[in-house]
Amino acid sequence: xxxxxxxxxxxxxxxxxxxxxxxxxxxxxxxxxxxxxxxxxxxxxxxxxxxxxxxxxxxxxxxxxxxxxxxxxxxxxxxxxxxxxxxxxxxxxxxxxxxxxxxxxxxxxxxxxxxxxxxxxxxxxxxxxxxxxxxxxxxxxxxxxxxxxxxxxxxxxxxxxxxxxxxxxxxxxxxxxxxxxxxxxxxxxxxxxxxxxxxxxxxxxxxxxxxxxxxxxxxxxxxxxxxxxxxxxxxxxxxxxxxxxxxxxxxxxxxxxxxxxxxxxxxxxxxxxxxxxxxxxxxxxxxxxxxxxxxxxxxxxxxxxxxxxxxxxxxxxxxxxxxxxxxxxxxxxxxxxxxxxxxxxxxxxxxxxxxxxxxxxxxxxxxxxxxxxxxxxxxxxxxxxxxxxxxxxxxxxxxxxxxxxxxx
Amino acid sequence: xxxxxxxxxxxxxxxxxxxxxxxxxxxxxxxxxxxxxxxxxxxxxxxxxxxxxxxxxxxxxxxxxxxxxxxxxxxxxxxxxxxxxxxxxxxxxxxxxxxxxxxxxxxxxxxxxxxxxxxxxxxxxxxxxxxxxxxxxxx
Numbered sequence: 001x002x003x004x005x006x007x008x009x010x011x012x013x014x015x016x017x018x019x020x021x022x023x024x025x026x027x028x029x030x031x032x033x034x035x036x037x038x039x040x041x042x043x044x045x046x047x048x049x050x051x052x053x054x055x056x057x058x059x060x061x062x063x064x065x066x067x068x069x070x071x072x073x074x075x076x077x078x079x080x081x082x083x084x085x086x087x088x089x090x091x092x093x094x095x096x097x098x099x100x101x102x103x104x105x106x107x108x109x110x111x112x113x114x115x116x117x118x119x120x121x122x123x124x125x126x127x128x129x130x131x132x133x134x135x136x137x138x139x140x141x142x143x144x145x146x147x148x149x150x151x152x153x154x155x156x157x158x159x160x161x162x163x164x165x166x167x168x169x170x171x172x173x174x175x176x177x178x179x180x181x182x183x184x185x186x187x188x189x190x191x192x193x194x195x196x197x198x199x200x201x202x203x204x205x206x207x208x209x210x211x212x213x214x215x216x217x218x219x220x221x222x223x224x225x226x227x228x229x230x231x232x233x234x235x236x237x238x239x240x241x242x243x244x245x246x247x248x249x250x251x252x253x254x255x256x257x258x259x260x261x262x263x264x265x266x267x268x269x270x271x272x273x274x275x276x277x278x279x280x281x282x283x284x285x286x287x288x289x290x291x292x293x294x295x296x297x298x299x300x301x302x303x304x305x306x307x308x309x310x311x312x313x314x315x316x317x318x319x320x321x322x323x324x325x326x327x328x329x330x331x332x333x334x335x336x337x338x339x340x341x342x343x344x345x346x347x348x349x350x351x352x353x354x355x356x357x358x359x360x361x362x363x364x365x366x367x368x369x370x371x372x373x374x375x376x377x378x379x380x381x382x383x384x385x386x387x388x389x390x391x392x393x394x395x396x397x398x399x400x401x402x403x404x405x406x407x408x
Numbered sequence: 409x410x411x412x413x414x415x416x417x418x419x420x421x422x423x424x425x426x427x428x429x430x431x432x433x434x435x436x437x438x439x440x441x442x443x444x445x446x447x448x449x450x451x452x453x454x455x456x457x458x459x460x461x462x463x464x465x466x467x468x469x470x471x472x473x474x475x476x477x478x479x480x481x482x483x484x485x486x487x488x489x490x491x492x493x494x495x496x497x498x499x500x501x502x503x504x505x506x507x508x509x510x511x512x513x514x515x516x517x518x519x520x521x522x523x524x525x526x527x528x529x530x531x532x533x534x535x536x537x538x539x540x541x542x543x544x545x546x547x
Contacts, residue, residue, distance in 0.1 A: 020428050345482035347461050355428035406433075407483070 003300050009387050011037040011292070023357030026392045031175050031203060031336050031383035032361055033225045036289070040228060043288035044281045054277055056254055070280045073287035074270070080290035081222070082211030083237055089270040090283055093234035094202040095125040097221035098169070100236050100273060101198050102129035103249035105219075106167060112138030115165040117195070119144040119153055120373055121174050121181070124366040126200050130169065146373050151179050151327040158186070162193040170197070172204035176365045176379065177326030178309055178336030180204070187217050196242065202226055202234075203334050206385065207305050209298045212237045224282065229289035233282035236273075243269065250275040301386045305335035308384040308393045313337045315397045319404050325374060335384030338365075343408050346378045349400075352407070356399045358382075415494035415511060422515035431516055435487035442490035445479035456532050461485045463532055467539035474501040474540050478532065488512065488529050496536060504540035509533050 009015050012035045019025045027035060047069060053062035055070045071085070078088045091097040106116065116130050116139055134141050142161040145154050153170075162168070168190040173180045183199060190197045196218040201210055206227040212220055220237040224230060238246070248255060248266060252275040257265040266272045293301075313328035316339060325338040341349060350362035361381040364371050371377060382396060411419065418438050425431055445454075445464055456463040461482030468475055475497045478489030495511050496504045512518060512529070 021426055345461055347482045348484050351484055352429065352432065355432060 003296065003304055003386065005387065005389055008296075009389075011039070012387050013038055013041075015387060018357075019359075020355050020357045026358045026388075026395060028382040028384065028388065028392070028396060029359045029361050030206070030385035030388075031226070031334070031365075031381065033231065034206060034228050034385050035387065036230065036285075037228055037292050039292050040230065040285045040288045044230060044285040047281050047284050052281075055280055056271075066280055069284050070278065073283040076287040077235060077283075077290050080294060081205075081220075081235075081237055082209075082213045082215075086269050087212065087237055087240060087243065089236045089238060089243075089273045090278060091221075091234050091236050092232055092279065093223040093225070094123075094200060094221040097219075097234055097236035098125050098198065098200065099129050100246075100249065101167075101169075101219050101221070101238075102133050104246040104273060105196075105238075105242060106130075106133055106139070107137065107249070108247040109245055110137060110139050110166055113140065115140040115142050115161070117142045117144060117158070117161045117165045117168040117170075117190075119158075119170055119181075120146045120369050121153060121177070121179070122169065122171050122367070122369075123175055123200065123202070124368070126169050126171060126198075127369065146370065148374055151177055151325070153181055155182070155185075159189060162190060162195060165190075165193065165195045168195050168197045169200070171200040171202075173201075173208075173334045174326070174367075174370070175203045175336065176338050176367045176370055176381070178328065178334045178338070178383075179326050180332040180334070183215070183217075187215065191216070203336070207298070207302045207334060210237075218242050224286035224289060227289055228292055230282045230285040233279045233286045235286075243272075246273065248272055248275065252276050254278065296386065303331070305384045305386060305388070306331055306333055308388055308390065309333065309335045309337050311390065312382060312384075312393050312397060313339075316400060319401055321404060321408055322400075325379060335388075336381060337383070338379040338381045340376060340379050341404060341408065344404065346380050348407070349380050349403060352403045353380075353396075353399060356403075358396055358399060360396075411511060412494060412498065415491070418491060418494060419511060419514045422517070425516070428516075432484060432487075435491070435517065436483055438494075439483070439487040439490035442493045443477055444486060444490065445477040447479060450479060456535050463489070465489070465532060465535055465539070467536060467543065469501065469543050472500065473498050474504045474543065476536055476539070485529070485532070488517070489532060491515070491517075492533065492536065496540075501540040501544045505537050505544065507537070 014035050017025055051062055051065040053066040055067040074085045074088055078085045118130055130141050144158045147154050170186050172183050187197045198219040199217045201220050202223045205222045218239050223234040255267050255272050255275040257267050310328050313324045316322050317324045321342040323340050346362045350360055353360050363378050445466055450464040454464040454466050461480050463480040463485050465478045480486040
């Protein structure tokens with residue numbers, strides 16, 4: 001089933017706006033955040049217009065509707081991610097989900113000398129919490145390097161890092177390189193050594209159907225806003241065994257069973273980790289995003305955005321002075337293409353592209369160790385999503401050629 | 409605000425151009441006419457922090473009036489520094505310390521001033537004003 005791009009684009013009102021003095025917006029910063037379809041906007045607006053109330057508490061009509069919609073969002077998302085409502089904890093996004101594993105699971109289950117394996121390909125969100133935990137608990141951090149020739153993780157070092165490790169934290173798909181890691185192999189090898197596995201799926205979930213049960217990871221972290229949902233919402237998928245082993249790291253209302261002035265007991269399941277008034281409208285919007293994606297063929301979505309990235313990488317690497325990062329000869333991976341020009345500063349290039357209506361990202365993409373490995377401090381990055389067209393990619397390439405001709 | 413003649417000429421020239429690409433090209437032309445801080449003089453002490461680009465500024469007084477030179481590896485930042493030179497050079501430092509950078513808006517370059525963590529212009533302008541204050545002895 002192919003994608004009807006005209007119909008898809010019509011679902012996203014922002015795509016018809018003009019920028020840079022009347023030029024068509026070409027939005028190529030989807031790895032940072034995706035645009036929202038009307039159905040997501042409507043779901044959140046409808047909630048605020050018709051059902052806004054706090055959840056899990058009052059007995060009035062609006063509270064019942066809000067609770068029903070919020071918990072129904074959990075069902076929808078659990079179904080979309082191939083798990084059950086008892087295994088889906090709402091978080092503010094991937095960063096909070098990883099922090100929940102660090103402070104909710106690792107802090108109470110790891111001891112001094114236990115090892116956590118991370119990789120050089122990680123986003124800062126999957127590096128910094130482990131460094132803080134190492135300072136507090138004396139755990140050891142083992143880093144799997146990237147081979148910058150093949151743009152892949154050094155799997156020999158990975159295997160050698162496993163003995164004695166208790167947790168392996170790996171990004172599913174790099175937000176800088178667009179490279180997908182061998183997640184199935186990583187999970188099975190880690191489990192063979194008795195280590196739990198946390199997968200950062202922020203960049204994978206938008207274009208790959210994440211099935212938590214068949215993936216067999218212990219934790220998967222996901223952001224809603226990178227897959228058509230609103231900002232401020234995401235989730236941690238966690239096995240029942242892992243949830244049982246977790247302690248809350250945020251506490252307060254809505255996560256307790258009983259509270260006395262001496263002691264409190266906690267709710268069980270996901271609610272134990274969702275202290276305070278939850279992100280109700282955001283959860284409803286996140287579920288609407290999953291419903292939107294569920295109407296599409298996700299294999300076609302993946303093929304489409306990966307195809308745009310492969311086409312772009314292949315075209316721009318022939319432009320004099322351009323270096324493309326990441327292996328874009330393989331169909332696995334995302335819609336991300338990072339590149340640099342050898343004489344036009346990345347920031348200048350991004351502004352020149354913006355002046356042509358093209359929204360792209362510049363910087364270290366919150367992955368400084370990965371950029372260090374490549375010997376650069378920033379890259380330009382375009383990232384495609386399901387509503388981008390080949391004509392947009394071609395226009396981007398043409399404008400880049402024009403910029404290089406003019407300013408290099 | 410009355411701007412120096414050279415800056416006013418730049419503002420007038422920019423006012424007639426609506427295409428952002430043309431504005432950038434014009435910025436580079438103006439940048440080429442202003443003395444920049446050569447890379448050999450870049451060091452940690454004159455580096456402006458908080459920029460995506462490498463940016464450096466040096467300021468001094470001549471006959472009691474403020475002068476700056478700036479250098480950056482990004483052309484647009486270099487251009488904005490050059491325009492800033494036109495705005496501040498030759499003024500009393502007390503005046504520079506109180507200046508609002510509205511000339512960038514008047515030139516239609518406000519998009520380059522978006523207050524994000526990656527934007528260096530405001531950091532650069534604040535640094536210039538801090539230097540002006542310190543040169544008045546009021547730091």
